[in-house]
Amino acid sequence: GAVVSQHPSWVICKSGTSVKIECRSLDFQATTMFWYRQFPKQSLMLMATSNEGSKATYEQGVEKDKFLINHASLTLSTLTVTSAHPEDSSFYICSAGLTPSYEQYFGPGTRLTVT
Amino acid sequence: AQKVTQAQTEISVVEKEDVTLDCVYETRDTTYYLFWYKQPPSGELVFLIRRNSFDEQNEISGRYSWNFQKSTSSFNFTITASQVVDSAVYFCALSEASNDYKLSFGAGTTVTVRA
Numbered sequence: 001g002a003v004v005s006q007h008p009s010w011v012i013c014k015s016g017t018s019v020k021i022e023c024r025s026l027d028f029q030a031t032t033m034f035w036y037r038q039f040p041k042q043s044l045m046l047m048a049t050s051n052e053g054s055k056a057t058y059e060q061g062v063e064k065d066k067f068l069i070n071h072a073s074l075t076l077s078t079l080t081v082t083s084a085h086p087e088d089s090s091f092y093i094c095s096a097g098l099t100p101s102y103e104q105y106f107g108p109g110t111r112l113t114v115t
Numbered sequence: 116a117q118k119v120t121q122a123q124t125e126i127s128v129v130e131k132e133d134v135t136l137d138c139v140y141e142t143r144d145t146t147y148y149l150f151w152y153k154q155p156p157s158g159e160l161v162f163l164i165r166r167n168s169f170d171e172q173n174e175i176s177g178r179y180s181w182n183f184q185k186s187t188s189s190f191n192f193t194i195t196a197s198q199v200v201d202s203a204v205y206f207c208a209l210s211e212a213s214n215d216y217k218l219s220f221g222a223g224t225t226v227t228v229r230a
Contacts, residue, residue, distance in 0.1 A: 034217070043206065043220045044160075091158055095218075104218060106152075108159040 003027050004096050006107035013084055013114055021079045021110045023094030029074035030096035034104060035067075038091040050077050084114040118142065119209050119221035127227045128197050136192045136224045138207030144168070148210040149183065149190045150218070155203040163205075166190065197228045 003026040013019050023033055032051050036044040048064075050056040050071035058064045066088075068080040077096075081088055091111050095104040120139045128134050140149065151163040164174060166183050174181045178195045194201050207221040 043222050044218075045220075046217055049215070049217065093158075093160065097216075103165075106160040106162070108157075111158070 002105040004030075004094065004105045004107040006092075006094055006110050008110060009108060010111040011113070013112070015085055015114055016083055018080055018082045019084055019112060021081075021092055021094075021112075023077045023079070023096065023107050025075045025096040025105070028096075028098065028105075030077075030098065031074065032097045033071055033077035034095045034097070035069060035077075035079050036093045036095070038093060038109075040091075044093060047079075081112065084112070086114045088112065089114045117221075118211075118219040119207050121207055121221035121224050123224045124222070125225045125227070127229065129229050130198060131196050132228075134194050134197050134201075134226060134228075136194075136205050136207075136226070138190045138192065138221060140188050140190065140207070140209045142188075142209060142211050142213075144211045144213050146212045148216070150208040150210065151181065151190075151192050152206045152208065153203045154206065154223070160206075163192075194226070197226075199228050199230055202226060202228045 005024045007022045034049050035047045037047050038044045046059050047062045048056045048058045048069050050069045052071050052074050056069035066082055071077040091109050093109040095106045097104045118141050122137050147168045149166045153161040171183050180193045182191045204223045204225050206223045208218045210216045210218050
């Protein structure tokens with residue numbers, strides 16, 4: 001149980017375009033979803049927390065207008081990287097939790113390359 | 116300030132050697148959780164263990180064992196008789212009640228097991 005999927009698993013896009021990444025909880029309803037970014041050889045950094053039906057809460061230094069997060073249902077959250085630039089190239093990982101609690105289930109990640 | 120410190124950046128061992136990964140954390144909460152995750156080259160995070168602050172019992176799971184010592188704020192991880200498949204990046208993480216149980220990750224330790 002507690003499976004989280006992400007789509008796509010990898011994406012290449014041109015600078016200036018927008019990219020949408022989906023995060024789905026497959027066998028449970030997630031009240032909270034988290035989005036992380038991981039640059040090569042670095043740790044995971046939390047970007048934002050989203051609760052179903054409400055606006056996401058962004059961590060300090062994360063541009064909310066650039067990284068649009070929508071948590072429209074209890075099983076789906078999306079991250080849209082708007083006007084992507086090469087410096088946005090990274091590994092994006094989502095996780096889902098049953099409540100704002102200690103338990104998080106991670107997706108397999110999405111590798112974004114902006115050319 | 117870094118809440119989770121993994122002092123070892125890289126560790127290289129020969130197969131069948133034991134390897135211990137250090138993790139030191141910092142928190143003022145009395146209720147918190149500690150985690151270890153494995154990230155193989157594929158990128159997907161693999162959950163290894165969760166320990167809450169009220170349970171200082173050490174744990175063993177197969178070749179893996181964990182030593183939790185609140186007195187030194189440490190949660191160390193040992194792989195006994197390492198195998199090539201253990202090669203990965205290992206992350207220690209902290210989840211605090213005062214931080215809405217968001218995960219704070221350490222920098223990670225890259226373990227390379229040579230045949």
